[in-house]
Amino acid sequence: MGRFWAVFFVASAVIAVGLCWVAPSHGLWFPGTLKGGFGAGVAHSSIGKRIDDLFYLVLVIVAVTYIGTHAVLGYVLWRGATIKAEEKVLFSHGSHSLEVIWTIVPSGILLYIALYQMDVWAAYRFKEFSPKKAEAVAEVTARQFEWRIRYPARGKTLMPTPQPDDVYTVNELHVPTGRPVSISLKTEDVQHAFFVPELRIKQDAVPGLTIPVWFDVDEPRQYEMVCAELCGWGHYKMKARLIAVSDEDFGAWKDKAALEQFDDGFKKPAE
Amino acid sequence: MSTLHPTLDHAGHDDSHGHGHGHHELTFIQKYVFSTDHKIIGIQFLVTTLLMLMVGGALALGVRWQLARPWEYMPIAGDLTFGRDGGQISPEYYTMLFTMHATVMIFLVIIPVLAGAFGNFLIPLMIGADDMAFPTLNMLSYWFMWPAILFFAFALGLGPEWLTHVRGGMDAGSAQGWTSYPLLSALKQAAPGSEMSQTWWLMAVTFVGVSSMMGSVNYMTTIINMRAPGMTLFRMPLTIWAMFITAILQAFALPVLTAAGFMLVADRVLGTCFFIPAGIVVNNAAPTIGGGQTLLWQHLFWFYSHPAVYIMLLPAMGMVSDMLSCMSRKPIFGYKPMVYSMAAIAGLGFIVWGHHMFISGMNPALGMTFMVSTMMIALPSAIKTFNWIGTIWGGRLQFNAVMLNCVAFVSMFIIGGLSGIFMAAVPVDIYIHDTYFIVAHFHYVLFGSTLFGVFAGIQFWFPKMWGRLMNDSVAKVHFVLSFIGFNVTFFPMHLLGVAGMPRRYADPYHFEYLSHLLPLNQVMTAAAFLMGFAQFLLLGNFVFSIFMGEKCGRNPWNANGLEWTAPSPPGHGNFDVLPVVYHGPYEYSSPISGDKDFLMQTEYIPLAQRGVESGH
Ligand code: HEM
Ligand SMILES: [Cu+2]
Numbered sequence: 035m036g037r038f039w040a041v042f043f044v045a046s047a048v049i050a051v052g053l054c055w056v057a058p059s060h061g062l063w064f065p066g067t068l069k070g071g072f073g074a075g076v077a078h079s080s081i082g083k084r085i086d087d088l089f090y091l092v093l094v095i096v097a098v099t100y101i102g103t104h105a106v107l108g109y110v111l112w113r114g115a116t117i118k119a120e121e122k123v124l125f126s127h128g129s130h131s132l133e134v135i136w137t138i139v140p141s142g143i144l145l146y147i148a149l150y151q152m153d154v155w156a157a158y159r160f161k162e163f164s165p166k167k168a169e170a171v172a173e174v175t176a177r178q179f180e181w182r183i184r185y186p187a188r189g190k191t192l193m194p195t196p197q198p199d200d201v202y203t204v205n206e207l208h209v210p211t212g213r214p215v216s217i218s219l220k221t222e223d224v225q226h227a228f229f230v231p232e233l234r235i236k237q238d239a240v241p242g243l244t245i246p247v248w249f250d251v252d253e254p255r256q257y258e259m260v261c262a263e264l265c266g267w268g269h270y271k272m273k274a275r276l277i278a279v280s281d282e283d284f285g286a287w288k289d290k291a292a293l294e295q296f297d298d299g300f301k302k303p304a305e
Numbered sequence: 306m307s308t309l310h311p312t313l314d315h316a317g318h319d320d321s322h323g324h325g326h327g328h329h330e331l332t333f334i335q336k337y338v339f340s341t342d343h344k345i346i347g348i349q350f351l352v353t354t355l356l357m358l359m360v361g362g363a364l365a366l367g368v369r370w371q372l373a374r375p376w377e378y379m380p381i382a383g384d385l386t387f388g389r390d391g392g393q394i395s396p397e398y399y400t401m402l403f404t405m406h407a408t409v410m411i412f413l414v415i416i417p418v419l420a421g422a423f424g425n426f427l428i429p430l431m432i433g434a435d436d437m438a439f440p441t442l443n444m445l446s447y448w449f450m451w452p453a454i455l456f457f458a459f460a461l462g463l464g465p466e467w468l469t470h471v472r473g474g475m476d477a478g479s480a481q482g483w484t485s486y487p488l489l490s491a492l493k494q495a496a497p498g499s500e501m502s503q504t505w506w507l508m509a510v511t512f513v514g515v516s517s518m519m520g521s522v523n524y525m526t527t528i529i530n531m532r533a534p535g536m537t538l539f540r541m542p543l544t545i546w547a548m549f550i551t552a553i554l555q556a557f558a559l560p561v562l563t564a565a566g567f568m569l570v571a572d573r574v575l576g577t578c579f580f581i582p583a584g585i586v587v588n589n590a591a592p593t594i595g596g597g598q599t600l601l602w603q604h605l606f607w608f609y610s611h612p613a614v615y616i617m618l619l620p621a622m623g624m625v626s627d628m629l630s631c632m633s634r635k636p637i638f639g640y641k642p643m644v645y646s647m648a649a650i651a652g653l654g655f656i657v658w659g660h661h662m663f664i665s666g667m668n669p670a671l672g673m674t675f676m677v678s679t680m681m682i683a684l685p686s687a688i689k690t691f692n693w694i695g696t697i698w699g700g701r702l703q704f705n706a707v708m709l710n711c712v713a714f715v716s717m718f719i720i721g722g723l724s725g726i727f728m729a730a731v732p733v734d735i736y737i738h739d740t741y742f743i744v745a746h747f748h749y750v751l752f753g754s755t756l757f758g759v760f761a762g763i764q765f766w767f768p769k770m771w772g773r774l775m776n777d778s779v780a781k782v783h784f785v786l787s788f789i790g791f792n793v794t795f796f797p798m799h800l801l802g803v804a805g806m807p808r809r810y811a812d813p814y815h816f817e818y819l820s821h822l823l824p825l826n827q828v829m830t831a832a833a834f835l836m837g838f839a840q841f842l843l844l845g846n847f848v849f850s851i852f853m854g855e856k857c858g859r860n861p862w863n864a865n866g867l868e869w870t871a872p873s874p875p876g877h878g879n880f881d882v883l884p885v886v887y888h889g890p891y892e893y894s895s896p897i898s899g900d901k902d903f904l905m906q907t908e909y910i911p912l913a914q915r916g917v918e919s920g921h
């Protein structure tokens with residue numbers, strides 16, 4: 035019976051690994067455009083790509099550890115199940131050198147991950163296109179249960195307070211592609227979180243704070259935008275779209291939006 | 306009745322129902338209801354938490370139902386609980402379900418079953434004391450759970466409206482998640498569940514806190530002062546070390562939560578603004594006056610709740626160490642590294658709380674320090690895992706239900722610990738924070754590890770509670786169903802998280818990028834129901850075995866600990882004679898113990914008979 039249980043635990047690990055292996059080809063992996071035969075979605079922002087890379091690095095380390103520990107676990111279980119009646123139990127209180135090895139090796143690996151990732155975080159929060167350096171395209175204000183978005187008029191910069199010629203949209207965030215842009219994230223009521231899965235970007239919107247978030251979008255199309263922090267019964271309904279278009283189209287869109295917004299119904303009298 | 310120095314006439318009697326004829330007659334109520342006997346209190350905690358496990362499980366099945374059949378009529382339970390919504394879960398009800406599920410599981414199951422049930426039952430028995438240092442305080446710590454349970458029921462919307470002032474029944478049950486972030490939890494207008502039910506919720510948490518604090522003071526005092534002669538610190542079973550460290554964690558972390566809870570109640574009731582910034586307009590109510598900071602709550606809450614996740618794990622780690630060693634018939638591998646790594650977890654546990662707040666808008670530089678400390682806390686966890694595997698290595702394994710649940714603990718803890726590394730990598734956490742990846746992580750550590758450890762512990766110490774064994778075959782069936790049900794339910798959640806499915810969504814499928822996840826969720830729900838119903842096997846086995854289980858003597862497992870020298874069940878005062886300790890608790894298969902493969906801590910072996918190699 036003991037052998038059965040050794041196999042049982044090993045089998046559970048094999049199934050877990052197998053499931054992860056086939057998951058991408060069944061759509062159970064990163065969202066984003068599928069590239070290559072693997073089936074994994076590719077992030078559509080530069081920071082998202084770096085996040086994915088980091089994820090895969092951790093995944094490899096974790097997978098090796100998982101498979102290794104379960105192989106050993108399976109072995110010791112099997113051995114303990116097949117021990118003969120006359121065989122002696124290993125009477126050991128531990129091993130100093132083993133303890134040293136399995137303290138130093140994991141701490142080295144953990145430190146490596148810790149140091150390696152700092153750069154990506156720094157890129158997201160301080161360096162390169164820190165929110166201050168990227169152009170602020172819009173102020174995004176979350177409220178129960180929608181997103182209100184305010185843009186500066188074409189050719190102007192975003193001011194912290196609303197301006198008479200600002201352009202507004204609801205649940206549609208228009209941004210230009212191909213260059214880093216930033217948004218000022220606010221909330222009018224409770225806490226929310228701005229989350230664009232295909233860009234891998236997430237940031238909480240905190241009452242009383244205005245938080246800059248930068249990103250760049252590499253492909254002009256629409257992306258789903260969701261709320262990731264519980265904000266009440268309608269949390270699951272804060273469905274919105276991030277609409278990325280080329281620079282020219284962005285300008286053209288803004289002109290059109292401004293025209294629609296400020297059109298008061300009076301037509302120029304015909305000649 | 307307890308004294309610091311047990312005397313023979315307080316000692317118990319061998320017959321299983323014999324503790325009635327001590328020299329002071331106790332009434333039935335004193336003996337079994339308002340009992341000051343740590344064993345009765347421990348069993349009271351155990352039975353209460355097992356019942357609460359079923360309640361929390363039922364709430365979880367409600368959540369799972371909605372995720373598998375969104376907005377569909379729910380048979381039976383639907384008519385009973387939300388008939389007026391046509392038997393269909395409303396979004397408000399859904400938010401209440403996951404909030405109260407987590408609340409019940411954390412505050413009424415995991416924390417009290419470890420410290421309350423096992424801590425109470427085992428500490429005096431394992432260190433050779435006749436009872437806790439403060440028996441009355443101990444009794445109070447149990448009875449303070451009941452106001453908490455009552456208030457949580459009110460928070461769930463179960464009380465009569467004239468009394469609780471919860472307007473709207475269960476649809477207005479507490480609904481801000483177990484983390485209770487303001488402003489959702491601070492402003493009454495924010496949601497139906499933010500009205501009176503949230504105040505009840507906060508009061509209930511306070512009562513749980515008071516109960517835990519009374520326990521924790523008691524455990525520390527008892528373990529420091531009341532150990533039997535010869536029970537040095539480094540001869541204590543790891544269960545006791547774990548309980549000791551947990552008690553310290555509780556004592557330092559809990560006051561912060563209690564204070565934060567009072568501050569939030571003050572914001573809600575007295576009009577203070579600790580957590581409320583100015584000028585917030587919720588649902589067209591008047592703007593807030595403000596001046597406060599919502600992030601303050603997150604800091605205070607996680608300053609408690611990160612140590613608390615270890616409060617929810619360390620005792621199980623200790624118990625599993627004891628059981629693994631016994632069932633492998635082998636000393637624990639690396640006793641001192643085990644102790645030191647628990648201490649390291651406890652120490653580091655106080656400086657990692659910010660890893661729950663990486664994207665909360667807190668200073669990004671602060672995120673880095675929390676990231677490094679979080680990475681480092683994975684180290685002691687890894688060391689413990691290796692030592693458990695080392696313990697099994699080369700042993701003569703007894704593949705009973707106790708052993709199986711312990712191995713499951715180790716295997717599941719590996720998954721839970723490894724998924725923690727993804728989240729500790731801050732940039733990755735930007736993406737997976739608040740997705741199902743997190744849900745997978747904490748279920749692997751809290752259910753996969755702690756609860757399987759508890760299942761093992763129940764079967765292991767059941768004979769000491771009742772003098773009878775639980776049925777091993779039924780326990781194995783329960784184990785297999787729980788293990789398969791658990792993994793099929795929770796492992797795919799990692800993948801849902803990677804696919805970007807946010808947690809706490811009543812209906813994720815109306816998003817295009819999530820719409821294909823419904824079939825998988827249906828499989829998971831089926832597995833969850835399987836796992837839920839498997840728990841009836843545990844309860845049935847438990848109740849049945851109390852009356853009909855196979856009778857056993859003092860030491861059915863041939864284990865070494867002091868508890869196994871006492872009668873089963875031990876009488877009032879526990880031991881017939883004051884135990885004297887000569888060895889550590891893990892001397893299984895020691896060459897000096899003759900032809901037995903165990904060496905009880907109380908067994909004296911003359912120096913002449915000990916070989917040279919017996920250093921311990
Ligand atoms: C190996 C060490 C561990 C690491 C590195 C780790 C890391 C983390 C991180 C970074 C988070 C926050 C994720 C997020 O919200 O974005 C988290 C959440 C959590 N962890 Fe762990 N963890 C570890 C072990 C544990 C253990 C042992 C437990 C419990 C016994 C635990 C229980 C939890 C819970 C309950 C949450 C989520 C709370 C919530 O948001 O509702 N973790 N963990
Ligand atoms: Cu939300």
Ligand SMILES: [Cu+2]
Nearest residue numbers: 611658660661
């Ligand atoms: Cu934590």
